[in-house]
Amino acid sequence: MRCPRCDGGDSRVLDTRTGVGAIPHAVKRRRQCLVCGFRFSTLEVPVREEITVRKRDGSVEEFDRQKIVASLQCALKKGNRRRDEVDSLAEKVVGLLLAAKPVQLTSEEIGKEVMRCLQGYDPLAYARFLSVHKSFVNLEEFQKTLSTHGDAF
Ligand SMILES: [Zn+2]
Structure with missing residues (x-):
């Protein structure tokens, strides 16, 4: 997952949560870009x-x-x-x-x-x-x- 700020390709996962709102199988991950330090979340949905x-x-x-x-x-x-x-x-x-x-x-x-x-x-x-x-x-x-x-x- 690329950083939305610097487009860097490396990030580490700070936190993983399953079940987001009405989507029980969704996985939400809080990430930090290893290039610029920007924090962002990603959402995986089947x-x-x-x-x-x-x-x-x-x-x-x-x-x-x-x-x-x-x-x-x-x-x-x-x-x-x-x-x-x-x-x-x-x-x-x-x-x-x-x-x-x-x-x-x-x-x-x-x-x-x-x-x-x-x-x-x-x-x-x-x-x-x-x-x-x-x-x-x-x-x-x-x-x-x-x-x-x-x-x-
Ligand atoms: Zn970045």
Whole structure:
């Protein structure tokens, strides 16, 4: 698990807890980066194996909650968000995605759900996410966001 502050690859586990909120099989670990000393938490959640994700190139992979956390972190990294805020936002995204009990999702559906949650949470992070994932994004919507929040760029 890479450090969210310096991207260093080595961390030590300070504390391990099982069962987080409504997810009995989740494992939450408090870590400290060995490079910069930053403390952060990671959350491991078992994925339901029957859910797969079809990517734009046609390949299929297992649904991975960590990828949603990673894209949220990527979008929010300049916003100084606490890790548990990112976790609960990811939880919201996953909850919405899995609410209909899908067997397969597409990477577009996941991206759109991430954007929808980001939009209400942090418009700047939303715009940043759009700029990274604009290939499946409605360009008009992107430009509208930029013109609304353009002063901050
Ligand atoms: Zn670090």
